[in-house]
Amino acid sequence: MAAEKIPPGKPTSMESTMIDKGAKILQSLKPIKQMNQNICTFALYNHDMSRQIETHHYVSRVNQDFLQCAVYDSDDSTGRLIGVEYIVSDRIFENLSPDEQKLWHSHAYEVKSGLLVTPRVPEMLAKPELEILAKTYGKFWCTWQTDRGDKLPIGPPSLMMSPQGVNLGMVKPVLVTKRDDKYNIYSDALKVARVEIAEPEWINPQADYWRQHGKGFAVDVEESEMKLRAPFP
Template identity: 75%
Template sequence: MASTTKGHEQVPPGEPMTIGQHMLDKGAQMMQSLKPIKQMNQHVCTFAMYSHDMSRQIETHHYVTRVNQDFLQCAVYDSDESNGRLIGVEYILSDRIFESLPQEEQKLWHSHAHEIKSGLWVNPRVPEMVIRPELENLTKTYGKFWCTWQTDRGDKLPIGPPSLMMSPQPVDLGIVKIGLVKKRDDKYNLSTDTMKTVRTDLSEPTRLNPMADYWVKHGKGFAIDVDDVEMKKIAPFP
């Protein structure tokens, strides 16, 4: 089956949905609770970079569920349109919880302080004064973002192992391309530079953990490979 194109966006190969499928989906939606999805109460637009190739930068759309004051979980899409593709998942921890992780685990996480204070992290169409208390919390958090579908390289399906993503940082490799930011700002009629100015007094962690944003100090990213391993088998029943 050939893939189809909507605008400049490639959609997965497959036949169009039938009327029967639409009716089934609508009926299921009316009868099922879909409780986990209904807990998503924030939309965040920001940018991310591949840990193994920092030159690849993407705009991301996080649909956020706050589980408690120390833990959030996000479904990540490549756009906020109805045909947006689910490209990964990000988990977000408070600095208190992050500090309790083993150092080898901390290497996989990135800080959010710069991303937020620089105005790159936005909640589209939500006034800054409304979201301000949440930003105060989020500047002191760390995230782990796995990308499972590399749509930026033209993949029509989720191919290969997941890729670890990193957050923008105030260093050469961590600066988001001007064109990407302008495109986002124009879409939502906002100014990243203005938000950066009004966010200068947002608090940050007392000490950014040196194991987070590991690539900044060590120049090394992380890539996942797939290995064949011996399968653990279930013992036969007596």
């Protein structure tokens, strides 16, 4: 199974292994060391709700209103880096433009439903963080579609969305059961235990755009003339 996750290429040489070990000792790797927790949840492709994946978000807390996450497809040593998610507080989100807000999803349902967990961290210790996350929004770009068997990161990134209820893209039970069995948890029990976690007073309708409009967003690549200065955004 582990071999199936390895991209095409020659085995790592002894020389490269020694270089890696030496660099680990000599270099600071400061950005990586800021990752302090693993959040496990599920995500759906914005353009195809039938495609659902388990995700592991390794979180760096920039400040109280902004988190940045390296997203892997598992927490095993063979886990593949499949994307990046940015998480902002509701206060930051309300200051984004309406067009930008369409690319973000809310986290309240993930938290309250028990889909979002902090593996191996007791629920009592995780609760303060869950209360914060319930009032945040995320923008998640998937750069490697390992769920369809891609051996390498192919094509443009895909925007991902959050599950938002039984009739609106709820995660397939088999995925939840597999995850729960691995960490010896029970999502339905977590849902009951999290009843008292306060939900946001208001979730901006521009987030979870697909819920209101039935439309997703897909990225395509177009050839264009090269310019000295590219427009932004």
